[in-house]
Amino acid sequence: MAHASFSTVPISFVRQLLDGVCLQTDCRERLLQDSAIAPALLDEAAARVTTEQFATLYQRLARELDDELPGMFSRPARNGTFKFLCLSVLEARNVRTALYRFTRFFHLTLDDIGFEMSRQDKITRVALVPRVPSAAANTFAQEILLRLVHGVISWLAGRKMPLERIELAFPRPAHAADYGMLYPGPVYFDQPVTALYFDTALLDGPIRQDQRSLAEFMRRAPGDWLFNSFPERLISHGVREYLQAHLSTATGIEDVAKAMHVSVRTLSRRLRDEDTRFQAIKDELRRDVAIERLTKTDTPIAVIGAELGFDNPTAFHRAFKTWTGSTPGAYR
Numbered sequence: 001m002a003h004a005s006f007s008t009v010p011i012s013f014v015r016q017l018l019d020g021v022c023l024q025t026d027c028r029e030r031l032l033q034d035s036a037i038a039p040a041l042l043d044e045a046a047a048r049v050t051t052e053q054f055a056t057l058y059q060r061l062a063r064e065l066d067d068e069l070p071g072m073f074s075r076p077a078r079n080g081t082f083k084f085l086c087l088s089v090l091e092a093r094n095v096r097t098a099l100y101r102f103t104r105f106f107h108l109t110l111d112d113i114g115f116e117m118s119r120q121d122k123i124t125r126v127a128l129v130p131r132v133p134s135a136a137a138n139t140f141a142q143e144i145l146l147r148l149v150h151g152v153i154s155w156l157a158g159r160k161m162p163l164e165r166i167e168l169a170f171p172r173p174a175h176a177a178d179y180g181m182l183y184p185g186p187v188y189f190d191q192p193v194t195a196l197y198f199d200t201a202l203l204d205g206p207i208r209q210d211q212r213s214l215a216e217f218m219r220r221a222p223g224d225w226l227f228n229s230f231p232e233r234l235i236s237h238g239v240r241e242y243l244q245a246h247l248s249t250a251t252g253i254e255d256v257a258k259a260m261h262v263s264v265r266t267l268s269r270r271l272r273d274e275d276t277r278f279q280a281i282k283d284e285l286r287r288d289v290a291i292e293r294l295t296k297t298d299t300p301i302a303v304i305g306a307e308l309g310f311d312n313p314t315a316f317h318r319a320f321k322t323w324t325g326s327t328p329g330a331y332r
Contacts, residue, residue: 007050007051007181007227007288008048008049008050008051008287008288008291008292009048009049009050009051009054009175009178009227010047010048010174010175010178011041011042011044011045011046011047011048011049012174012175013049013054013140013175014037014041014042014049014054014057015042016140017054017057017058017061017070017140018042018061020070020071020072020138020140020141021061021065021070021071022071023064027064031057031060031061031064032057034056034060035053035054035056035057035060036053036056036295037049037053037057038330038331040326040330041326041330041331044324044325044326045325046323046324046325046326047324047325047326048287048288048291048323048324049291050288050291050292050295050296051223051226051227052223053295054226055222055223055226055227058070058222058226059221059222062079062222063079066078066079067079068081068082069141069144069145072138072140072141072144073110073111073112073113073135073141074111074112074132074134075109075110075111075112077109077110081109082148082218082221083214083218085102085105085152086152086214086217086218087211087214088101088105089101089102089105089152089156089207090156090207090209090210090211090214091207092156092207093207094203094204094205094206094207095153095156095157095161095202095203095204095205095206095207096124096200096203096204098153098156098207099117099124099126099149099153099198099203100117102115102149102152102153103115103116103117103126111131111132112130112131112132112134112135113128113129113130113131113132113135113141113142113145114128114129114131115127115128115129115149116128116129119200122199122200122201123164123197123198123199123200124197124198124199124200124203125195125196125197125198126149126195126196126198127193127194127195128142128145128146128169128193128194128195129193136169139168139170139173142168142169142170142194143182144226146166146183146194146196147182147225147226148225149196150163150183150196150225151222151224151225151226152225153198153203154225155209155217155224155225156207156208156209157202157205157207157208158208158209160184161184161198161202162184162185162199162202163183163184163185163196163197163198164185164197164198164199165185165186165187165188165197166179166183166185166186166187166188166195166196166197167188167191167192167193167194167195167197168187168188168189168190168191168194169190169191169192169193169194170189170190170194171189171190172189172190176189177275177276180236180237180274180276181227182227185197235260235267235270235271235274236271236274236276236281238260239256239260239267239271239278239281240281240284240285242256242259242260243256243281243282243285244285244289247285247286247289247307247308247309248307250309251282253267253268253278256278283319283323286308286309286319286323287320287323287324289308290304290305290308290316290320290323290328291324291331294328294331294332295331295332301313301316301317301328301329301332302316304316304328305317305328316328
């Protein structure tokens with residue numbers, strides 16, 4: 001996309017990342033401060049942080065602990081593990097072979113959990129296989145590993161690799177609404193296994209990266225493999241993209257439906273099929289843009305509210321607190 005992409009993640013991501021490690025209080029506060037995350041937000045159930053803030057915290061924590069899967073498993077993934085992983089798959093003859101090498105790499109480096117790759121008809125499945133109870137219970141670690149699989153494979157293929165389905169062996173979490181950003185495909189909870197399903201034909205494509213592009217990919221890790229948007233797969237992403245390009249104007253569902261060449265009724269039905277609605281997408285976008293500007297610019301709060309379509313600062317404050325549980329000032 002030509003314009004900047006604003007997105008945020010729930011504060012529970014930060015809490016789960018920090019809860020998995022033993023840190024002195026001063027070290028914990030330093031890492032949060034270096035990542036521009038206010039510690040007070042950890043106590044607000046509805047708080048959000050930008051994907052950049054979360055990725056920065058992840059990166060700094062990994063460096064602090066010398067563990068690129070910080071505290072998630074009994075054997076740490078020492079700094080440099082992901083680089084060697086990528087080097088080991090770059091020379092594969094196609095993406096499917098790279099995916100197989102990926103699963104074997106972690107067979108060598110992780111004790112608590114493994115990957116199982118299988119093929120049935122035209123679908124290839126990559127399943128997570130916990131080997132100890134703690135790994136089966138650690139749903140956050142499972143989410144991170146799935147994002148690692150998908151992020152690396154998409155990078156190798158040079159495209160946002162679609163998924164036929166995503167199965168998760170745990171109940172629907174509170175942050176399930178964020179799965180549209182995390183995974184480009186239908187998600188199913190309470191399944192027998194945690195797994196990603198790929199169209200095998202797409203995996204037969206060539207590797208489109210080399211050691212020169214690897215340097216930039218690693219520099220931006222983990223952001224590039226943790227967070228991607230997939231507007232080609234979901235109607236809701238298209239709606240959000242249109243609204244983001246027209247933030248400064250009063251845009252209603254009629255305007256978006258016209259731009260997408262569908263009726264309002266059809267657009268509403270398709271959004272319901274994706275378990276969302278127009279106003280929710282609009283509010284989530286305004287929330288994310290507000291958080292981005294509050295944490296990264298000195299723009300006055302009243303100006304940010306006006307730019308997001310609020311007639312007065314009071315209305316913006318009220319909406320922001322509804323979205324996040326905190327005032328705009330807490331983020332600033």
